[in-house]
Amino acid sequence: MAKLNPFEIAGRQLSECAKILKLDSGVREILRIPMREFHISLPIRMDDGSVKVFQGFRVQYNDARGPTKGGIRFHPDETIDTVRALAAWMTWKCALLDLPLGGAKGGIICNPKQMSKGELERLSRAYINRVWQLIGPDRDIPAPDVYTNPQIMGWMMDEYSKIVGKNQFGVITGKPLSIGGSAGRGDATARGGMYTVREAAKECSVDLKEATVAIQGYGNAGYNAAYLAKTLFGSKIIAVSDSKGGIFSKEGIEPEVVHEYKAKTGSVINFPDAESISNEEILEIEVDILVPAALENVITEENAPNIKAKILAELANGPTTPEADDILCKNGVHVLPDFLCNAGGVTVSYFEMVQNFNMDYWDEKEVHERLNKKMTSAYDSVLNTSKEYSINMRQAAYVVAVERVVEAMELRGWI
Numbered sequence: 001m002a003k004l005n006p007f008e009i010a011g012r013q014l015s016e017c018a019k020i021l022k023l024d025s026g027v028r029e030i031l032r033i034p035m036r037e038f039h040i041s042l043p044i045r046m047d048d049g050s051v052k053v054f055q056g057f058r059v060q061y062n063d064a065r066g067p068t069k070g071g072i073r074f075h076p077d078e079t080i081d082t083v084r085a086l087a088a089w090m091t092w093k094c095a096l097l098d099l100p101l102g103g104a105k106g107g108i109i110c111n112p113k114q115m116s117k118g119e120l121e122r123l124s125r126a127y128i129n130r131v132w133q134l135i136g137p138d139r140d141i142p143a144p145d146v147y148t149n150p151q152i153m154g155w156m157m158d159e160y161s162k163i164v165g166k167n168q169f170g171v172i173t174g175k176p177l178s179i180g181g182s183a184g185r186g187d188a189t190a191r192g193g194m195y196t197v198r199e200a201a202k203e204c205s206v207d208l209k210e211a212t213v214a215i216q217g218y219g220n221a222g223y224n225a226a227y228l229a230k231t232l233f234g235s236k237i238i239a240v241s242d243s244k245g246g247i248f249s250k251e252g253i254e255p256e257v258v259h260e261y262k263a264k265t266g267s268v269i270n271f272p273d274a275e276s277i278s279n280e281e282i283l284e285i286e287v288d289i290l291v292p293a294a295l296e297n298v299i300t301e302e303n304a305p306n307i308k309a310k311i312l313a314e315l316a317n318g319p320t321t322p323e324a325d326d327i328l329c330k331n332g333v334h335v336l337p338d339f340l341c342n343a344g345g346v347t348v349s350y351f352e353m354v355q356n357f358n359m360d361y362w363d364e365k366e367v368h369e370r371l372n373k374k375m376t377s378a379y380d381s382v383l384n385t386s387k388e389y390s391i392n393m394r395q396a397a398y399v400v401a402v403e404r405v406v407e408a409m410e411l412r413g414w415i
């Protein structure tokens with residue numbers, strides 16, 4: 001099958017929403033195309049003395065509601081269209097959560113697993129050197145995403161601060177706690193997702209104490225989802241996977257023990273007392289809650305008819321194609337669309353910015369309470385809109401978000 005283009009998918013989802021909202025063609029055009037994008041080359045001195053040139057991107061999609069915000073990915077398969085799609089989804093995500101922010105995304109084509117710490121630091125600093133004029137606390141605020149982490153955010157914040165000649169903690173979020181990070185940022189994406197799962201379970205009459213969970217992807221989002229589903233709800237995690245493959249246990253796995261095992265061996269595969277399962281099989285097992293928490297386009301028209309989960313919690317960005325969406329909807333799967341389900345990360349990132357600006361830091365309990373309020377309110381508005389318009393949850397999330405962005409564009413006199 002030809003590789004699906006995430007930006008085309010994002011465009012199709014937007015067109016569907018534009019039809020529902022009867023938006024005129026000019027407005028559709030503004031919403032369909034990124035406001036600004038940069039393509040950059042990053043020459044890096046490697047540890048063996050050679051120079052390697054990496055390619056990077058930053059896409060600032062729409063800033064009608066405020067400065068743009070979005071993560072930076074380090075990935076060997078990164079493409080400009082993936083970054084564009086992710087920047088569009090960030091725009092809708094920030095609007096859906098009613099954050100005063102627009103959407104952006106960045107990426108570097110690289111394989112961080114094959115790079116030393118020193119090489120990664122030089123690459124991170126080089127990225128900021130190329131884009132610093134066009135980012136900033138009131139312009140565009142990056143954050144971590146796939147294969148980037150708090151340490152990388154720390155280097156990037158430091159590089160920006162050096163260039164502008166003063167500490168600018170608010171230029172980037174997802175930083176380590178001791179240099180302006182927020183309590184509760186580490187597991188925020190998964191925690192926000194689990195708050196929406198809790199609400200969805202009420203809607204679908206799923207008893208979370210008795211529920212089974214399967215998770216594809218065992219990184220930041222996936223591992224924390226497993227841990228929180230178990231500790232917050234008492235659900236049983238029966239299958240997890242990573243890029244090398246997966247494991248299955250009818251009795252359930254202990255998320256922390258598997259996490260430690262992965263930290264030692266580099267993968268969840270061959271975990272003792274569990275059966276092997278492939279990344280394709282994990283999506284189709286008999287389970288109450290399925291959590292894609294890895295990459296895009298894993299649920300397609302081919303495997304969607306075989307999905308047995310009652311709730312699909314999209315922690316990954318863009319895991320489901322539009323064709324698959326129709327099938328899931330017909331089969332009664334309650335889909336928590338990506339830019340609702342995984343919005344906990346950007347919400348706590350926004351809290352981090354607020355704390356940086358005010359130089360006043362909240363404890364974890366306060367962060368959790370505020371996150372809970374935001375996620376629950378976003379879920380309710382999506383569910384109510386889906387009922388009001390008789391549309392599915394993804395279409396409803398688009399309607400709520402796009403209406404807010406269009407309102408801001410109108411009030412600013414752009415349209």
Ligand code: NAD
Nearest residue numbers: 146147189217218219220221242243293294316317342345
């Ligand atoms: P991560 O790098 O911490 O983990 C990614 C995980 O996916 C790893 O376990 C990796 O082995 C696995 N993986 C990679 N390729 C795979 C494949 N082909 N099949 C199965 N597993 C595979 O990344 P993350 O931060 O957990 O992000 C995961 C997803 O969640 C991404 O789609 C990301 O955009 C989305 N997301 C993350 C955040 C965040 O705050 N971390 C916020 C919003 C959305």
